[in-house]
Each structure stands twice: as C-alpha cells, then as structure tokens.
Amino acid sequence: MQSNNNPIPVTILSGSLGAGKTTTLNQILSSERELNAAVLVNDMGEVNVDADLVERESDLTQSDDEIIEMSNGCICCRLRGDMLDEVGRLADERDFEYLLVESSGISEPIPVAQTFARGFEDAEFDPTGVYELDTMVSVVDAHSFWQGFDSGQALTDDSIDPQGNRVPEEALMDQIEFCDVLLLNKCDLVPDAELEEIEAVLETLQPRAKIIRTEHGAVDPDDVLDTGRFDFDRASQSAGWMRELQEGHDHEAAAAEHGVTSFVFDAGWPFHPERIADLFADLPDGIIRAKGFFWSAGREDIAMGLDKAGQSVRAGPKGTWIASLPKAQQERYFAARPEIKENWDEQWGDRGTELVFIGREFDQKALVKQLEDCVLSEAEMDENWNEYPDPFGPDEQRELALADD
Numbered sequence: 001m002q003s004n005n006n007p008i009p010v011t012i013l014s015g016s017l018g019a020g021k022t023t024t025l026n027q028i029l030s031s032e033r034e035l036n037a038a039v040l041v042n043d044m045g046e047v048n049v050d051a052d053l054v055e056r057e058s059d060l061t062q063s064d065d066e067i068i069e070m071s072n073g074c075i076c077c078r079l080r081g082d083m084l085d086e087v088g089r090l091a092d093e094r095d096f097e098y099l100l101v102e103s104s105g106i107s108e109p110i111p112v113a114q115t116f117a118r119g120f121e122d123a124e125f126d127p128t129g130v131y132e133l134d135t136m137v138s139v140v141d142a143h144s145f146w147q148g149f150d151s152g153q154a155l156t157d158d159s160i161d162p163q164g165n166r167v168p169e170e171a172l173m174d175q176i177e178f179c180d181v182l183l184l185n186k187c188d189l190v191p192d193a194e195l196e197e198i199e200a201v202l203e204t205l206q207p208r209a210k211i212i213r214t215e216h217g218a219v220d221p222d223d224v225l226d227t228g229r230f231d232f233d234r235a236s237q238s239a240g241w242m243r244e245l246q247e248g249h250d251h252e253a254a255a256a257e258h259g260v261t262s263f264v265f266d267a268g269w270p271f272h273p274e275r276i277a278d279l280f281a282d283l284p285d286g287i288i289r290a291k292g293f294f295w296s297a298g299r300e301d302i303a304m305g306l307d308k309a310g311q312s313v314r315a316g317p318k319g320t321w322i323a324s325l326p327k328a329q330q331e332r333y334f335a336a337r338p339e340i341k342e343n344w345d346e347q348w349g350d351r352g353t354e355l356v357f358i359g360r361e362f363d364q365k366a367l368v369k370q371l372e373d374c375v376l377s378e379a380e381m382d383e384n385w386n387e388y389p390d391p392f393g394p395d396e397q398r399e400l401a402l403a404d405d
C-alpha cells in the first residue's frame, strides 16, 4: 500500500527492439529487493509477446500486481494521453509503490519523460505531484552496437519501423543522449577490449549518464530505482554534441580515448549545396554522430540542420536566420540573447555553419579539408547562388538517401 501521499517514483526503460528491456525488467522484478511495483509495457504491436513474457517470468503474476500493456501505438506520440489516463487510474487505486515503464524500441525518450514530468494537455490526468520521474534508463545492445559500428552498418538490429517514419538509429541516439543510466547489455557477447571502446563512444555521446555493463539484464536494482538522478533540464542538455558546441570552437576534445574524438567545424561563408550534400551522404564510417546547423548558398532565409545518427543522415531546413527577419524582430532577439550580437557578421549576420562531429578512428584533418572544400570559393562568392541546383528540398531535415547511390 502506498502509505502516504508522497509522489510515486517512476523508472522508464528505453532501448532498441531486442536490446534486453524485458529481460532487465524481469531481473528487477525478481530481485531480492522487495518491490511493490506496477508495470506499464508499450510494445507497439509489432511483437505482442512482451506483456506475456513479463507476466510469465516475473513474480508479478503471483503477487497479483498490475501489468498494463499498451499496444498499437507509441507512448511517445499517439498513446501519450492514453498512457496518462492509465497511470491516473492506477494512481487512484494506489496499491503499489513504484511505477516501471518499458517503452517501445522506437520511443523517443524526451516526450515520454515530459509526459511524466510535466503532464500532457490532451489527458485528463495531471501526473505532477502524483508521480515523480526518478530515473531514465536506456538499454543498449552492446553486440549489435559494436557490430554495426565496426562494419559501418546500422547500429541496431532493429530494421522495423512500424510507423514508417522513425529510423531506429535515431531513436537509439535519442535514448543514449537523454538518460540517467545507460545499461550496456549483452556484454557476454562482446570481448572486453571492445566493450571498453563502446564505453568510450557512449561516454562521448553522453557524458552525464552512469554506464553499467550487464549480462542478461542483471542490474543491481539500486542502480535504477530510487536513484533520484532524473533532472529534466540537465538531461536535455547532456548530449555530448551540445556540450561540444557550448565549449566553443577552439575546444580540443580531451585526449582521444580508444580513438574516439569530436570536433566542431565552423565557417562564415556558405557551403555549395551540391558539394556539401554529397559529403554528408558520404561521411567517413567512423563518424557515429553529427549535429548542428549550416548555411547552404541560395538559402539565405533558412538555416539548414544536419542530424546524423549511426548510418542515418538527415539534412534540410531547420529554422530561420535571424538576419533574414525584420529589424524590430531582430532587436528582440538581441535583447533576449546578447551573445547573438557577439558573433554577428556585418554583412551576413548570424548566417554561417556550426557542426559537431563525433566519431572513432576517422581522419579529422582530411574531413576538415573536405568540409573546407565545400565552402564557396572567393570566385563563387560573387556568383548567383540561386542558380545552383539545391538537393535539399523543402521538407524539414529529410533523410539523405544518397549514400549508396
């Protein structure tokens, strides 16, 4: 029985399809720690076995605790409101002390966390004060991560995208970049030396998280329950690429451990659209993550964004250059964020490029040279940029499926 009115702590498990979320959940539920938990499992409907598995393997069935299964949709988007209604109903009964949530393999962790931390407008139930998000856990499949990484293939076995619009590697990157605890699971399938390299990559992608190696999900429950580690603002700012951007352009990454390095490329002149699109589609295999914005010649109104996660690369319109806004609106930006003024170019304003690259065993000098070659030459600066063919199209950050062409 929930004996008081303290908020019910919540631990959310994310991770790619087959990474070991259910196995981990069962380990937690069957551990010696007495846990009176309710469990919410979101299985997207692609494999309807999870709730059965949890019920079959855990003590929950015996103790008659509640397992809620939510299929045919993802709790990070379509089922956000439904999820809150369900946990609202559970909270009314108040016969459990801890809520465990297993999100689907392609769930984005941020909206799921937001739903618990801040509520959701379409739901009747307001979780604030009733639930308290305690720990965001991401389970990474060490074996498929390593295989993909080493061979330049996808970083997850999960080639299923039930909604047709989520690339599993992007979800994996979100899960790595937004969490408090990273469980590196299936360590039995990867040699120790390689585990160290994977850890070095994960630490670079996500410097804040506690990384724990597991086999068959055998985690100490104290590492994932009642940790008090979750902090929405810190979690949203903890991705390695963000830190890299914030630490400035001249920042040299700490001595590369296991060949993992990162750098920021910036430029005040625009890229040639075709040259940069070709390069983005053919970045070195070792680049596991790239993120930031860039200026593509001919797009003087629109800031373009780059988002590479594993082998998936998206690039396209992302926002508006402040320099293209009416003066009065610009002034409001300057007042709110004086630092914009500091990097303001007399002629081009805030237009420019700032891209973070994170990778392992790639030739940084060669890549910087390639990027520089994509920047317009002096002669090109005088050309009519609107005559350049534009490979990026109107859609926001579409997938660049150019790599294999």
Ligand SMILES: Nc1nc2c(ncn2[C@@H]2O[C@H](COP(=O)(O)OP(=O)(O)OP(=O)(O)O)[C@@H](O)[C@H]2O)c(=O)[nH]1
Pocket (backbone or CB within 6 Å): 015, 016, 017, 018, 019, 020, 021, 022, 023, 024, 047, 050, 104, 105, 185, 186, 187, 188, 189, 214, 215, 216, 217
């Ligand atoms: N060798 C090995 N196999 C594991 C480990 N952890 C889980 N497995 C196996 O991997 C498979 C997938 O594990 P699950 O726990 O179902 O993974 P999941 O993340 O819940 O998968 P979905 O819910 O389908 O996304 C199962 O066959 C597990 O027995 C591990 O550490 N080592």
